[in-house]
Each structure stands twice: as C-alpha cells, then as structure tokens.
Amino acid sequence: MPSKKSLNRKTLPPLVKVSFAARLARPWLSGIGESMWVLKLTGTKMRGAGLLANQPCQLPYGRLGDLVLYATDQPHEKPEALVVEQPNLEQDLKAMFNGNAKAWAAAATRSRDECKTLLNQLNSAKCRRAMARIEKFRQRILGCAICGARDRWWMTTDEKWALVPKRFRQKVLCRRCFAVFTARENNYGSKSKEGSRTMDL
Numbered sequence: 013m014p015s016k017k018s019l020n021r022k023t024l025p026p027l028v029k030v031s032f033a034a035r036l037a038r039p040w041l042s043g044i045g046e047s048m049w050v051l052k053l054t055g056t057k058m059r060g061a062g063l064l065a066n067q068p069c070q071l072p073y074g075r076l077g078d079l080v081l082y083a084t085d086q087p088h089e090k091p092e093a094l095v096v097e098q099p100n101l102e103q104d105l106k107a108m109f110n111g112n113a114k115a116w117a118a119a120a121t122r123s124r125d126e127c128k129t130l131l132n133q134l135n136s137a138k139c140r141r142a143m144a145r146i147e148k149f150r151q152r153i154l155g156c157a158i159c160g161a162r163d164r165w166w167m168t169t170d171e172k173w174a175l176v177p178k179r180f181r182q183k184v185l186c187r188r189c190f191a192v193f194t195a196r197e198n199n200y201g202s203k204s205k206e207g208s209r210t211m212d213l
C-alpha cells in the first residue's frame with residue numbers, strides 16, 4: 013500500500029482523506045467503515061472526484077485505483093464517498109500498489125476526464141438525496157457547539173429553543189448547555205439561586 017508520503021510528490025495532485033461507510037454512502041448502517049486517501053483529480057477538498065490511493069482492508073467494495081466521487085457540506089468533516097467505480101481505462105495497478113509515483117501520475121492523467129464526468133453526477137437527484145441523508149445523519153452525531161459533548165438525539169419546543177442566543181440556533185447543543193440558557197431566562201429579574209451555573213460565553 014502506498015504511503016501518503018510516497019504519493020505526496022509535487023508532480024501528483026493532492027490527496028484528500030475520505031470516509032468510506034461499510035455500505036457505500038450509507039454511514040448510518042452498522043459495520044466497519046474506513047478512512048482512505050483519494051488522489052483528487054477534479055473538484056475541491058469538499059466536493060470532488062479522484063483515484064482511491066489505498067487498498068481497502070475490510071470494505072466489501074472498492075479497490076486501489078478505483079474512481080471515487082466524494083462530498084460533504086461541512087468544512088470540518090471528512091467528505092463521504094458517494095460513488096465508487098472501476099475505471100474504464102487500464103491502469104498499472106501493480107506499480108500503483110507499490111507506490112510508484114510515475115504509475116500514479118500516468119493513471120491521474122488517464123482518469124481525469126472520467127473523474128470530471130463522475131463529478132457531474134453530484135448534481136443528480138440520486139446524489140443530492142444521498143447527501144441530504146448523510147448530512148442529516150451527521151447532525152445527529154455532531155458535538156455540542158459550546159462544550160463539545162455528544163448527547164443522544166434530543167428535541168425541544170420552538171418556544172424553548174427561542175431562548176437560545178441567535179448565534180447557536182443553527183447549531184447542535186447538549187442538554188446541559190441548553191439548560192443553562194433556559195435557567196438564565198427563568199431567573200431573569202430575580203436573585204440567581206445559589207449554586208446555579210453560569211457560563212462565560
């Protein structure tokens with residue numbers, strides 16, 4: 013398996029770390045997924061397509077040199093693999109497996125057009141639906157915007173949520189931090205009780 017270092021030459025396109033779910037593009041299903049490097053041939057770090065630069069260990073799909081379409085809406089989260097396909101053009105997989113930079117550069121040149129075609133699939137209804145489901149799933153496991161704690165999914169009323177300062181309303185909060193905002197509102201105008209928690213925001 014080529015290491016990141018062996019591929020990270022000036023002559024080669026950049027590598028992007030991508031999440032591969034146990035079942036392709038379905039991270040909410042159980043099973044062991046893998047994070048692997050993708051040699052980006054088109055697009056950006058957040059939405060792009062390229063060549064799989066690792067040989068998967070346990071995934072039931074994908075192999076080194078495959079074309080990968082990936083995307084995320086969150087700049088701080090790894091993109092998720094949405095489509096994995098075998099390239100139509102022959103590649104020197106053995107040399108690529110051995111981390112031969114020349115073989116990777118040749119494969120990159122040959123696969124660029126296929127990757128551009130693949131990137132266009134991002135606008136398809138199927139990919140947009142997959143992205144929406146993945147982002148919804150990720151929202152559930154995002155940590156609290158204040159303390160970083162990861163609560164189980166919970167909900168509150170719109171009225172109570174309106175007590176949260178505007179800058180946090182589009183974010184995820186844990187129950188404890190949320191309780192601080194609601195307690196603060198309840199104590200408004202009265203002496204705050206001994207032991208009540210305050211937060212420095």
Ligand SMILES: [Zn+2]
Nearest residue numbers: 156159186189
């Ligand atoms: Zn919190």
